[in-house]
Amino acid sequence: MATSNLVEVQHVTFSYDQRQVLKDINLVIPKGKVVAIMGLSGCGKTTLLRLIGGALVPDEGEIRVAGEVINKLDHEGLFAMRRKIGMLFQFGALFTDMSSFDNVAFQMREHTQLTESLIRELTLMKLQAVGLRGAADLMPSELSGGMARRVALARSIALDPMLMLYDEPFTGLDPISLGVIGQLIRRLNDALGATSVVVTHDVAEALELVDYVYYMSAGKVEFEGTPEEVRAGRLPSLRQFVYGEPDGPVPFHYPAPEYRRDLLAQ
Amino acid sequence: MMQRVLELMRALGGRIVDNWIWRLGFASRFLWLTLKESGLSFRRFHLTIREIYFAGVLSLVIILVSGLFVGMVLGLQGYDTLVRYGSSEALGVLVSLSLVRELGPVVAGLLFASRAGSAITAEIGLMKATEQLSAMEMMAVDPIARVVAPRFWAGVISMPLLAALFSAMGVFGGYLVGVRLIGVDEGAFWSQMQAAVDFRQDVLNGFIKSLVFGVAVTWIAVFEGYDAPPTAEGVSGATTRTVVESSLAILALDFVLTALMFRGL
Numbered sequence: 001m002a003t004s005n006l007v008e009v010q011h012v013t014f015s016y017d018q019r020q021v022l023k024d025i026n027l028v029i030p031k032g033k034v035v036a037i038m039g040l041s042g043c044g045k046t047t048l049l050r051l052i053g054g055a056l057v058p059d060e061g062e063i064r065v066a067g068e069v070i071n072k073l074d075h076e077g078l079f080a081m082r083r084k085i086g087m088l089f090q091f092g093a094l095f096t097d098m099s100s101f102d103n104v105a106f107q108m109r110e111h112t113q114l115t116e117s118l119i120r121e122l123t124l125m126k127l128q129a130v131g132l133r134g135a136a137d138l139m140p141s142e143l144s145g146g147m148a149r150r151v152a153l154a155r156s157i158a159l160d161p162m163l164m165l166y167d168e169p170f171t172g173l174d175p176i177s178l179g180v181i182g183q184l185i186r187r188l189n190d191a192l193g194a195t196s197v198v199v200t201h202d203v204a205e206a207l208e209l210v211d212y213v214y215y216m217s218a219g220k221v222e223f224e225g226t227p228e229e230v231r232a233g234r235l236p237s238l239r240q241f242v243y244g245e246p247d248g249p250v251p252f253h254y255p256a257p258e259y260r261r262d263l264l265a266q
Numbered sequence: 267m268m269q270r271v272l273e274l275m276r277a278l279g280g281r282i283v284d285n286w287i288w289r290l291g292f293a294s295r296f297l298w299l300t301l302k303e304s305g306l307s308f309r310r311f312h313l314t315i316r317e318i319y320f321a322g323v324l325s326l327v328i329i330l331v332s333g334l335f336v337g338m339v340l341g342l343q344g345y346d347t348l349v350r351y352g353s354s355e356a357l358g359v360l361v362s363l364s365l366v367r368e369l370g371p372v373v374a375g376l377l378f379a380s381r382a383g384s385a386i387t388a389e390i391g392l393m394k395a396t397e398q399l400s401a402m403e404m405m406a407v408d409p410i411a412r413v414v415a416p417r418f419w420a421g422v423i424s425m426p427l428l429a430a431l432f433s434a435m436g437v438f439g440g441y442l443v444g445v446r447l448i449g450v451d452e453g454a455f456w457s458q459m460q461a462a463v464d465f466r467q468d469v470l471n472g473f474i475k476s477l478v479f480g481v482a483v484t485w486i487a488v489f490e491g492y493d494a495p496p497t498a499e500g501v502s503g504a505t506t507r508t509v510v511e512s513s514l515a516i517l518a519l520d521f522v523l524t525a526l527m528f529r530g531l
Contacts, residue, residue: 055403
């Protein structure tokens with residue numbers, strides 16, 4: 001593995017039961033970069049993220065994270081690797097029976113022998129980094145969608161991970177929260193010296209913050225390049241995706257029998 | 267015709283294998299994993315204490331009130347029967363043996379399944395549906411050790427205590443009705459009870475029953491929650507299954523245990 005790459009995905013194929021979701025995927029995530037995996041809903045990008053995190057095992061191929069083949073690790077090895085990985089889930093996935101503070105402190109309490117006073121300081125620092133130190137005592141049900149996402153982000157960086165995985169971090173956010181989360185992803189990546197993989201279909205926000213883009217369609221990587229190359233890309237399905245055109249290679253209509261015949265079927 | 271019968275039998279067999287035998291095997295492996303990962307529940311006992319509060323302490327009201335009323339009804343019905351044979355002083359024996367041997371473990375178990383079992387299933391099912399369990403796994407924390415095992419042991423510990431309180435409250439209810447309301451002799455009520463109730467044969471067997479029901483109900487509750495499809499419909503179905511399966515398991519196990527304990531089978 002080239003030392004400049006933190007993640008390498010090689011010839012990965014994955015199916016849910018009989019349905020093939022990923023077909024011979026190859027990509028690399030260089031160290032220190034923020035990389036987006038973009039594509040339409042259902043194109044397999046979240047599945048790819050879960051494969052990188054070791055939550056799923058590919059049918060074929062291998063995924064290397066920090067030099068180790070994550071899909072060949074045993075339970076202990078996988079858990080040791082996950083301590084170095086942070087993941088932000090689509091809707092935060094905060095523990096609803098714990099306050100914001102306890103959510104962020106959770107991993108420190110589970111995995112370290114730090115004293116409670118040190119855990120308190122570190123937790124407040126993480127919350128300060130996402131601007132929510134004042135919300136430390138609030139329960140998840142008392143947080144807005146954007147705030148919950150920021151607390152979840154503070155939780156995912158609790159142990160200063162080397163790799164951050166973001167699953168649709170912009171979904172369902174208002175424009176201000178969306179901008180805040182985007183800025184935080186970039187800032188935290190650079191401040192922690194981490195590497196980030198952002199799975200998203202939010203084109204405008206993602207192209208502003210990432211260093212490199214993989215565009216997926218129907219389980220394959222169809223295009224890759226810098227944000228400028230993506231904007232200038234000539235691939236018809238990519239252009240339709242980037243500029244939000246309602247019809248094109250990805251049709252507006254779901255496949256159906258002929259309209260007139262369907263209406264007159266009675 | 268023969269073909270149709272064969273098809274029907276094949277479909278029935280398929281359903282039994284898929285729905286029952288496969289799930290029972292899966293649930294058994296899940297129980298084994300839960301037991302294997304139980305160390306944390308005792309090393310950090312405060313996790314289990316917290317669940318004992320939710321499963322046990324919050325069930326106290328329904329258990330105590332139900333126990334009182336069941337005991338009062340036993341007092342009324344028991345007196346009505348015993349007085350015909352001139353044995354109304356044996357009311358204490360009837361009330362206490364009924365409660366300690368049968369009604370305490372069984373009714374407390376049924377109430378525990380409805381109150382705490384359904385809550386455990388719904389909580390774990392919702393944690394799964396909102397990706398909290400996946401998040402925990404991604405943080406290198408095993409949800410079976412951190413979420414399932416403390417709830418399992420909390421149920422196993424709470425159930426015998428609740429059954430004991432149910433029986434005690436029932437005896438008090440029987441005393442209120444029999445002695446205070448109807449006027450059965452107080453000395454005979456308590457002394458006959460003391461003489462007739464055997465610690466090993468009655469109290470210990472009742473305790474064992476309630477322990478077995480605790481294991482069964484909590485096993486079903488945590489498994490159904492963990493196995494629930496991550497949708498609103500999935501969680502609601504799992505909660506219903508917990509109550510139905512737990513109730514049937516309690517009644518079936520009660521028959522088996524009674525046969526083994528009191529008939530020497």
